[in-house]
Amino acid sequence: MADTSGRTVGLRCEDARAIAHKVLAAADVGERLMDDVLLVVSELVSNSVRHAGGVTDFHVRPLMDCVEVEVSDASSLPPRMPGTPVEVPGGFGWLLVNKIADRTEIRSHDTGKTITAFIPLSTAVRQAPGAGLD
Template sequence: MPGTPRREAGLRCEDARLIARDVLSAHHVGTALVDDVLLVVSELVSNAVRHAGGVTDFRVRCLPGSVAVEVSDGSTARPSLPGTPVDVPGGFGWLLVNRIADRTEIRPDHGGKTITAFLPLTPVG
């Protein structure tokens, strides 16, 4: 199924959410899942901007049974969970992404990384 075209550096959260909303609308995705996807998009894009120098690639794809949100950046540093280590603030967005998504993947990509969050089209459990 078609997804978003490649989007490069300078992508803002607002733009990413508009792109995601367009893809989800084209696939008639329900409102509750749209809200979850937009939250994941916001967290992943804002983290790439805040911690990794910006987004180098962004895609939203509707797959059989799930929606995949892919955000690439130029940093090899992996996201951290809250309190790891305790003197470093943050990590709550990554925790939230992992609670909303069915699964997440982090893979090295051209000197940086790509994070993919998969959100189920049907409720889990």
């Protein structure tokens, strides 16, 4: 949903997945890439909702060699890897995003942060079917 400024606010995982699916279907991406992008979208959006007060902006863009997923929220705190700190559970979604994406970027700004994940078109080649987290 967009507010009067055009920003995407109150976005739920299922909404973000539906938007991403529509964009990627129009770009005629393969099923494996679609699944990978939808998983990254789910992780980034659910973490924004759970830990950062919700999504303030969201974009999915097919590019020449990858699909760019961009999620912004109002928190300046970066995602964390599992076990950092050791007594706090979680962090596995961020690990998964970084396993699927060729690269990720975190940009801080006055209103929070933006996380961008770049999922290569060749994810099926990079990850054999059935390959799990190491």
